[in-house]
Amino acid sequence: MNDKQRLWLLLVAVLIIALFLLLEPIxxxxxxxxxxxxxxxxxxxxxxxxxxxxxxxxxxxxxxxxxxxxxxxxxxxxxxxxxxxxxxxxxxxxxxxxxxxxxxxxxxxxxxxxxxxxxxxxxxxxxxxxxxxxxxxxxxxxxxxxxxxxxxxxxxxxxxxxxxxxxxxxxxxTLMSHIRDLLPRSIEPTVVKLTNECDEIIGAFIRGQLLVMLALGILYSVGLGFVGLDLALILGLIAGLASIVPYMGFFVGIAAASVAAWFQFHELMPLIGVALVFAVGQLLEGMVLTPLLVGDRIGLHPVAVIFAIMAGGQLAGFSGILLALPAAAIIMVLLRHAHRSYKDSAVYTAKD
Incomplete structure (x- = not known):
């Protein structure tokens, strides 16, 4: 790409971001x-x-x-x-x-x-x-x-x-095909390659992680219901939603459920039951659900997930939260591409 093409792409990106911020309410x-x-x-x-x-x-x-x-x-x-x-x-x-x-x-x-x-x-x-x-x-x-x-x-x-x-x-x-046809021919292969990488990560994370969250929410709710907690459904759903970040659902859920169980029963056995429910959930998540539904090619660090969600909410409200994880995945793919380009560049390989 020459400087003029880069400038046009930058202007288009700025225009899209500006329109998004202006139209965010609708x-x-x-x-x-x-x-x-x-x-x-x-x-x-x-x-x-x-x-x-x-x-x-x-x-x-x-x-x-x-x-x-x-x-x-x-x-x-x-x-x-x-x-x-x-x-x-x-x-x-x-x-x-x-x-x-x-x-x-x-x-x-x-x-x-x-x-x-x-x-x-x-x-x-x-x-x-x-x-x-x-x-x-x-x-x-x-x-x-x-x-x-x-x-x-x-x-x-x-x-x-x-x-x-x-x-x-x-x-x-059809929409994807039209967008591909609009790309400048000089950058079309690179953009398609990066888009496929983004789609792989976004698809694996969104589809897979949503299923993992749903499965854990149901598991925790049913398990806590068997323990006898009055707030089993709310606590299970909270733990399932928090599972969007690895291990957060376990820690948030077991802490909240233990407090609720103690105040409701004042006995040790319900606390043991709560611990067993979340231990089983964590084992299933790590050994079955995540490998089967998500896979190991996501590459989104838990800290990056937390930051992306908070940043999206801060910048654009609920719409920003919806776009946070896809945007984080795209940025990660671009950073990987930039890292590979840097490693292959003369700046990195040059010797004194």
């Missing part, structure tokens, strides 16, 4: 639809390879995606709502138990004066905040429900996601 449904289409395209390609028409294959995959989403919402939302109510009532009780047991022990062990740990004030503040939060949510919902424009916009987004998903999924291969 991009969420399109990004969600793009993610769903990206996840569903390999399945549609497999059905198409077996002789099925593209539209029929896309219709089957699209119907399966919609059915899965509806089933997940119908099954989990009521249960999560009930467990959030349980959590709202449990937190003040937990704080009261801390005040009666842990606080005296800490004061005695650390030789702290009476009243130096104001747990009663913490309890009152948290209880008031729960009430205030509920009141604020009620007021917010009232305003949303009372605003026809807000309701219309929300419904439009909900309707827009499946519509855009269907059309993107149907025309995915």
């Amino acid at each position: 991009l969420t449904p399109f990004l969600v639809a793009g993610l769903l289409a990206y996840l569903g395209d390999p399945f549609a390609d497999r059905l198409e390879a077996r002789g099925m028409g593209r539209t029929v294959a896309v219709t089957l995959v699209f119907s399966a995606l919609i059915l899965l989403l509806i089933t997940a919402v119908v099954l989990t939302i009521p249960l999560i709502g009930r467990q959030l109510d349980l959590l709202a009532h449990a937190i003040p009780q937990w704080l009261e138990q801390l005040q009666l047991t842990l606080i005296p022990w800490l004061q005695k062990t650390l030789e702290l004066p009476q009243g130096s740990l104001p747990i009663a004030e913490f309890k009152t503040a948290i209880s008031n905040n729960w009430v205030t939060a509920g009141s604020m949510l009620g007021q917010l919902w009232g305003k949303i429900a009372g605003s026809s424009l807000a309701m219309i916009a929300g419904l439009a987004n909900l309707v827009l996601i499946p519509v855009v998903t269907f059309y993107l999924l149907r025309d995915w291969d």
Whole structure:
């Protein structure tokens, strides 16, 4: 590439980023639809390879995606709502138990004066905040429900996601082919090679890691349910979501579940049960789920995953979070390419 071509590519990249930041408030449904289409395209390609028409294959995959989403919402939302109510009532009780047991022990062990740990004030503040939060949510919902424009916009987004998903999924291969045809011929082979590397990493991570998170969330929820925890579903889902970063789901889940089990039972056996559930989950993740569903070619370091998600949320809100991991994977591939180019360059191989 000459300097003029590099300048044009830089200007195009800057323009795309500027448009993304300007249009970010309306991009969420399109990004969600793009993610769903990206996840569903390999399945549609497999059905198409077996002789099925593209539209029929896309219709089957699209119907399966919609059915899965509806089933997940119908099954989990009521249960999560009930467990959030349980959590709202449990937190003040937990704080009261801390005040009666842990606080005296800490004061005695650390030789702290009476009243130096104001747990009663913490309890009152948290209880008031729960009430205030509920009141604020009620007021917010009232305003949303009372605003026809807000309701219309929300419904439009909900309707827009499946519509855009269907059309993107149907025309995915055509869109990719058009984009490839627009590339300058001098850089087309390199861009295609890098794009294939990015697709391999992004596909492995997103498709595989989502399945791993889902499997662990179900495993943890069911296991904690057998232990008898009232908050099994919420704790299992939190641990499953945290599993987007290796080992984070295990540590976050076992810590939260152990605290909940202790306050609920005040016995050792439930704690052992919690430890067994997460030990089994960690073994399955390391020995079965991750090798089978994700593979070993991702190369995204856990710290890079955490930083990418936080940076995406800071820069572009929810849309940035959706794009964080794909962007991190693309940057990683480009850095690998730059590293190889540097190792082959005269700057690195030159001798004094």
